[in-house]
Amino acid sequence: MELIGRLMGSSGGLYEIKLNDGEQIFCRAKGALRHDDLTPLVGDLVRIDRDDKGNTVLAEILPRKNALIRPPLSNLTLLFVVIPTAKPAPDLFTVDKLTAIAIYHGIEVLPIVSKAELDPEKAEEIAGIYRTAGFTVFVTDSPAGLGVEPLREALSEKLRPENGDTPICAFAGASGVGKSTLLNALFPSLALSTGEVSRKISRGRHTTRAVTLYETEYGGLVADTPGFTMLDFVRFDFFGKDDLPYTFPEIERELGGCRYTKCTHTKEEGCAIMAAKAAGKIPESRHESFRALYDVLKNKHDWDKKS
Ligand SMILES: Nc1nc2c(ncn2[C@@H]2O[C@H](COP(=O)(O)OP(=O)(O)OP(=O)(O)O)[C@@H](O)[C@H]2O)c(=O)[nH]1
Numbered sequence: 640m641e642l643i644g645r646l647m648g649s650s651g652g653l654y655e656i657k658l659n660d661g662e663q664i665f666c667r668a669k670g671a672l673r674h675d676d677l678t679p680l681v682g683d684l685v686r687i688d689r690d691d692k693g694n695t696v697l698a699e700i701l702p703r704k705n706a707l708i709r710p711p712l713s714n715l716t717l718l719f720v721v722i723p724t725a726k727p728a729p730d731l732f733t734v735d736k737l738t739a740i741a742i743y744h745g746i747e748v749l750p751i752v753s754k755a756e757l758d759p760e761k762a763e764e765i766a767g768i769y770r771t772a773g774f775t776v777f778v779t780d781s782p783a784g785l786g787v788e789p790l791r792e793a794l795s796e797k798l799r800p801e802n803g804d805t806p807i808c809a810f811a812g813a814s815g816v817g818k819s820t821l822l823n824a825l826f827p828s829l830a831l832s833t834g835e836v837s838r839k840i841s842r843g844r845h846t847t848r849a850v851t852l853y854e855t856e857y858g859g860l861v862a863d864t865p866g867f868t869m870l871d872f873v874r875f876d877f878f879g880k881d882d883l884p885y886t887f888p889e890i891e892r893e894l895g896g897c898r899y900t901k902c903t904h905t906k907e908e909g910c911a912i913m914a915a916k917a918a919g920k921i922p923e924s925r926h927e928s929f930r931a932l933y934d935v936l937k938n939k940h941d942w943d944k945k946s
């Protein structure tokens with residue numbers, strides 16, 4: 640018998656699947672799947688084979704809308720990128736890499752500035768950067784419960800199923816930024832574990848250890864994800880340098896106005912992007928991230944040609 644379901648979580652090669660009829664099963668993937676380099680991802684719609692004895696196996700991954708390596712998730716509609724005000728210190732370059740990758744894959748990005756009460760001025764500064772860049776930004780202070788209601792409103796709208804499609808939204812960000820804490824505030828019945836900020840984050844001590852999807856009262860699904868470390872996006876080679884301007888909304892907005900058609904928007908005379916930065920329409924830190932990513936992608940291109 641053939642069944643269709645959603646991959647909700649995985650652990651040691653065992654997959655948790657929510658079948659379309661609501662039944663929850665755990666099964667392994669068919670050997671042939673493991674040999675294609677197609678690893679099932681949380682978020683996948685999958686075909687399950689069930690034999691006469693009731694044994695089930697994940698037989699096929701249905702076509703994906705998109706897929707991310709970090710966090711490892713597919714079929715995402717929306718990504719909340721959680722940026723801490725402090726503890727841990729915000730790392731905007733990593734945030735900008737993640738947002739660029741998500742936007743490249745057609746995933747809507749909504750930044751959340753968390754732990755705002757630790758340094759309200761810094762929180763406003765970071766929020767300002769991303770608002771100027773064109774994002775809708777949320778600012779939260781979990782101990783006081785501030786910012787949870789606007790988030791809930793956004794989720795209730797974004798997680799509403801449309802045309803038979805179940806929206807999936809994920810919370811991503813460095814370890815200890817408060818992703819699980821926010822999910823608990825939004826969905827108390829989840830009762831996710833949260834933890835003290837580890838001093839050994841770079842060595843991979845996370846409270847949340849696996850990507851897991853949860854059902855919500857709005858119809859769509861939410862994912863909690865393990866925090867990433869700065870090492871996670873060192874290899875940034877997901878697309879070409881020509882795609883890069885389209886992954887920064889505030890840069891895309893200014894395209895077409897440069898003096899040279901081959902303008903790289905990193906340093907040229909008569910560059911509309913440089914002018915917009917000087918006019919305060921493109922935040923400095925965002926343009927720095929753009930420039931750093933441009934260098935990575937440019938060198939990757941050179942390297943490709945040599946090999
Ligand atoms: N001061 C302050 N602390 C917070 C806030 N939100 C979360 N925390 C604390 O930050 C710590 C880490 O929170 P978690 O929710 O576990 O962080 P996480 O992003 O899920 O971390 P990982 O699962 O390791 O990726 C916990 O001690 C929380 O109580 C906040 O808004 N303000």
Ligand SMILES: [Mg+2]
Pocket residue numbers: 818819820832833846847863864865866
């Ligand atoms: Mg967590």
Ligand SMILES: [Zn+2]
Pocket residue numbers: 897902903904905907909910911912913
């Ligand atoms: Zn330019």
